[in-house]
Amino acid sequence: MRESSTYIHKIATVGMLTALAMVMGFIETLIPINLGIPGMKxxxxxxxxxxxLYLFDIKTAIVVSFLRIVLIAMTFGNVSMMIYSVCGASLSLLCMVIASRFNGFSTIGVSIIGGIMHNVGQIICAAFVVRTNGVFTYLPVLLIAGVVSGMLIGIAAGLVIVRISTHK
Incomplete structure (x- = not known):
């Protein structure tokens, strides 16, 4: 019976985190960012x-990330957005997992790496989709945006992780 209870708790946790990620993604659509680059968030x-990633495990982070992408694509019906998101999230998650395993990286450092690599993954995807290397001209602005947003998200994540950890 204990194993069943743990499994149910895990499913509920993943569901809650996925719902929160979807809400955060929706809130993000309400914040206009116009730096001349389509889809910048x-x-x-x-x-x-x-x-x-920090409070649970790698598997939970991966499931939450990809469930959010698929559910948002199904909800808002944008398959091309899903392709770009999967490419960005895959590279971002891979690099964040690697960075999180090194003691020299804080949540801020891991988040900055994630922000940068998400943008790199999406630009690489765009280069294949539109069949031109011209999209790489967006990269300098996207790298700066990845650092800034990664830093802000990393600060927030660090604060939330500490707060939740003290209440466990």
């Missing part, structure tokens, strides 16, 4: 993914 949903 703050990465608020990554806050939840980082929390999952």
């Amino acid at each position: 703050l990465g608020l949903a990554n806050l939840i993914v980082i929390i999952a």
Whole structure:
């Protein structure tokens, strides 16, 4: 019976984190960012993914990230957005997992790496989709945006992780 209870708790936790990530993604759509680059966002949903990575495990972070992407694509019907999101999230998660295993990286450092690599993953995807290297001209602005948003999300994640950890 104990194993069943743990499994149910895990499913509920993943569901809650996925719902939070979706809400953060929706809130993000309400914040206009116009720097001349289509689809540029703050990465608020990554806050939840980082929390999952630090407070739970790699598998939970991966499931939450990809469930959010698929559910948002199904809800808002944008398959091309899903392709870009999967590419960005895959590279971002891989690099965040690696960075989180090194003691030299704080949540801020891990988040900055995630923000940068998400943008790199999406630009690489865009280069394949539109079949031109011209999209790489966006990279300098996207790298700066990844650092800034990654830093803000990393600070917030660090605060939330400490707060939740003290209440466990």
